[in-house]
Amino acid sequence: MAAILILNLIFIVIVVGAFGIWLYLLFILKKSFDKSPIIKGGRDNTTNCDLLSVIIPARNEEKYIENCVQSILNQSAKAYEVLIVDDSSEDSTLTIVESFKNNPKVRIIPAGPKPDGWIGKNWPCYVGYKNAKGKYLMFTDADTIHSNNSLTDSLNTLLLEKMDVITAVPRLMYPNFIIKMVLPILSIFMFTRYSPMRVNDPKVELGYLFGSYFVITRECYEKVGTHESVKNEIVEDGALGKKLKEEGFKLRMYRGENLIDAFWARDFSTLWNSLKRLIVPLFFTDKKNSILIAVGIFLLMAFPYLMFSYSVGFYLASLVTDISYIFLLVVSVMCIIAIFGTNFYQLKRASTHKSIYGFGTPVGCFVVSISFLWSILTSQNRAVIKWRGREYDYNKPVRT
Structure with missing residues (x-):
């Protein structure tokens, strides 16, 4: 007893x-919901001198890419370009995006084979940057949907707040029954740990970017080392955000559910692999x-x-x-x-x-x-993460 x-x-x-x-x-x-800052609306700062380059890395995105690109082309902003970087897609992604090739704002770029040491979407992001003409760069995912003021409001906020980089917490989309039950409970931890209040606090070392939505000055992106500096990180947005804050760049996170919708997982398989990516x-x-x-x-x-x-x-x-x-x-x-x-x-x-x-x-x-x-x-025996039709084995000393 x-x-x-x-x-x-x-x-x-x-x-x-x-x-x-x-x-x-x-x-x-x-506290996070009540006090986290929201991206400010305002005038269009995308002048001809301050071109904004929107970079969309895409691999096997046939179900989502058309809606994403169309939402960006429907923007109220005027001076921007859209770079769609095809990361060796094995489905009809490339065929779909080629329907936009006659639009003067759109450029379709093949990422080509990944060099040794590059994993995830780091390489297509880097290829997009190398081909971009803008003074400002927006990185977004191919499965996002942007409101009509997404580009205008993000760049306006970056300039008004005199930031080097801004990122926003998207409104997450839950495509099926199991994800609607699982992801919200995980979001509690994500939104409390990576809340704008913590990321924006200079006394807190934590830095983070949401890969589905961040805008950065070209100068800052180059100084931090571009995606090349995190080329072997599968959670590249977190790694890049951490590096930016550690090196003293002005990073600010906002609530962005009024500007962008994004997927974190699409089915149980991607959900399970997304959870593995965290740990x-x-x-x-x-x-x-x-x-x-x-x-x-x-x-x-x-x-x-x-x-x-x-x-x-x-x-x-x-x-x-x-x-x-x-x-x-x-x-x-x-x-x-x-x-x-x-x-x-x-x-x-x-x-x-x-x-x-x-x-x-x-x-x-x-x-x-x-x-x-x-x-x-x-x-310890098999640390394999499957992502967009590729496998990454963390037991291997060199991850490609």
């Missing part, structure tokens, strides 16, 4: 800690920290549900009333309510899809937790 009591007390402490963290996350989430690279640079994160996520997301089942099951099966089970049940219920409440709040404020999907919170918690733990456990 004494051993059971001690074990239950340990469980209670862990769940109470998780409960406190969820309350903290809710507080930070509310596997960290495993090979900071193994101890990656393990702590994976275990921490499990204790925050999945553990309270397991303790609820454990406390109910063992209490009902016990012939003698044990108050430790009751305490564990109570704190587990409190923590689960906090998890649900935080997720429902995030869904309501983000306005991405119906809040009813918040009832899928347990599914999201377990999928994220299991994916992180599984990625850590299997990375």
Whole structure:
């Protein structure tokens, strides 16, 4: 009995800690939504002298590329060019974008074979830059949809705020049932850790870019070393943002849900690989920290549900009333309510899809937790991430 009591007390402490963290996350989430800056609207600063080059790296984007390009061509801005860099697509992406080749604003550029050491979309981004004529560069993904004022407002904000680079948190699109249940719970952590308030705080070392939407002066991009400086990073936007802030460039993040819609995952396969992209690279640079994160996520997301089942099951099966089970049940219920409440709040404020999907919170918690733990456990033998029809093996010393 004494051993059971001690074990239950340990469980209670862990769940109470998780409960406190969820309350903290809710507080930070509310603060981020309320106080994060929004990109300013204004006059068109895209004059002939200040050309804006929009660079779109594209690989196997036949389902999305047409809508993306069309949304950029529908801009209120006037002096801009669009560079579509085809990264050896194996579907009809190139055929689709060639329908825009007669538009004077559009240039279609083949990325060609990747040189050794380059991975992900770093190479097509770099090729786009080498062919760009603009004083300012916008990098965006081929599966994004831009509002009519996206270019005007972003450049206007960059100039008014006298920034070197600005980025914006997009409004995420959730294309199917499972993603609508899983991604919102992950977004809580992403929006609290990489919130504009933290990135914009000069006292916080954290720097970050959303690869789907950032505008940078050509001078700054060249000084930081272009995408070549992060050529072997699969999460290149985070790596480039970190480098920019470390080197003292003026970086600012905004809320941009009024300007851009973007996908983070399109189906369960891309969702699973997207989750692996978050943890596997960290495993090979900071193994101890990656393990702590994976275990921490499990204790925050999945553990309270397991303790609820454990406390109910063992209490009902016990012939003698044990108050430790009751305490564990109570704190587990409190923590689960906090998890649900935080997720429902995030869904309501983000306005991405119906809040009813918040009832899928347990599914999201377990999928994220299991994916992180599984990625850590299997990375030592096979750390393969599949992305846009390519495989990247982190066990190899040279990643190409």
